[in-house]
Amino acid sequence: KAGVTQTPRYLIKTRGQQVTLSCSPISGHRSVSWYQQTPGQGLQFLFEYFSETQRNKGNFPGRFSGRQFSNSRSEMNVSTLELGDSALYLCASSSSGQDEKLFFGSGTQLSVL
Amino acid sequence: QKEVEQDPGPLSVPEGAIVSLNCTYSNSAFQYFMWYRQYSRKGPELLMYTYSSGNKEDGRFTAQVDKSSKYISLFIRDSQPSDSATYLCAMILIQGAQKLVFGQGTRLTINP
Numbered sequence: 522k523a524g525v526t527q528t529p530r531y532l533i534k535t536r537g538q539q540v541t542l543s544c545s546p547i548s549g550h551r552s553v554s555w556y557q558q559t560p561g562q563g564l565q566f567l568f569e570y571f572s573e574t575q576r577n578k579g580n581f582p583g584r585f586s587g588r589q590f591s592n593s594r595s596e597m598n599v600s601t602l603e604l605g606d607s608a609l610y611l612c613a614s615s616s617s618g619q620d621e622k623l624f625f626g627s628g629t630q631l632s633v634l
Numbered sequence: 635q636k637e638v639e640q641d642p643g644p645l646s647v648p649e650g651a652i653v654s655l656n657c658t659y660s661n662s663a664f665q666y667f668m669w670y671r672q673y674s675r676k677g678p679e680l681l682m683y684t685y686s687s688g689n690k691e692d693g694r695f696t697a698q699v700d701k702s703s704k705y706i707s708l709f710i711r712d713s714q715p716s717d718s719a720t721y722l723c724a725m726i727l728i729q730g731a732q733k734l735v736f737g738q739g740t741r742l743t744i745n746p
Contacts, residue, residue, distance in 0.1 A: 525677070563722075563736060563737070563738040563739055564678075564722065564736040564739075566733075566734065577733075611677050611678070613677070622668075622680050622683060623678075623680065623734075624679075624680070625670075625677030625678050625679065626677050627675070627676050627677050628676075628677050630675075
């Protein structure tokens with residue numbers, strides 16, 4: 522069974538640009554969660570999607586948004602990038618939600634210059 | 635104050651040593667407890683998943699939960715260089731809606 526796939530693995534952007542990250546969950550998993558990981562703050566929850574609906578949301582500004590498609594694939598978008606958005610963005614899938622075991626992708630390393 | 639406290643380390647021990655990693659939490663509504671291992675440039679992978687107080691063993695790994703003290707631990711016996719990674723505790727808060735909270739992560743190095 523293929524794991525969680527995230528693309529791209531690395532991304533370099535400049536301030537003010539926008540970026541879209543992609544996540545393909547494990548086949549059969551309907552829940553996709555996104556996390557931001559930085560050395561100072563650790564893993565912080567962005568949002569969770571289940572069956573194309575945002576079910577939970579963390580404390581991030583509106584510049585961070587996401588969506589989920591009917592095949593459970595998910596995208597995350599960050600607009601008007603700031604230097605502080607530089608981080609590892611991780612996607613995790615589970616069969617039904619946060620009380621289930623999460624399976625993480627390898628992440629997208631975003632650098633904002 | 636963070637909901638889950640975990641010493642970020644770094645922690646460096648010789649090969650073969652017993653490693654103890656710990657997290658504390660402040661809210662008794664945390665119910666499910668997990669340990670994830672994260673290698674450099676990879677996403678976290680689930681190591682242990684427990685619910686009740688007590689010990690759960692899986693090979694060289696033992697997860698311990700003490701709900702009365704709000705304290706969880708992960709023990710690694712006969713540590714190997716391949717165990718070098720960041721270990722994150724995680725727990726699920728059940729207060730109406732469920733929320734998964736991660737600790738900061740402890741960076742562990744096992745020296746040959």
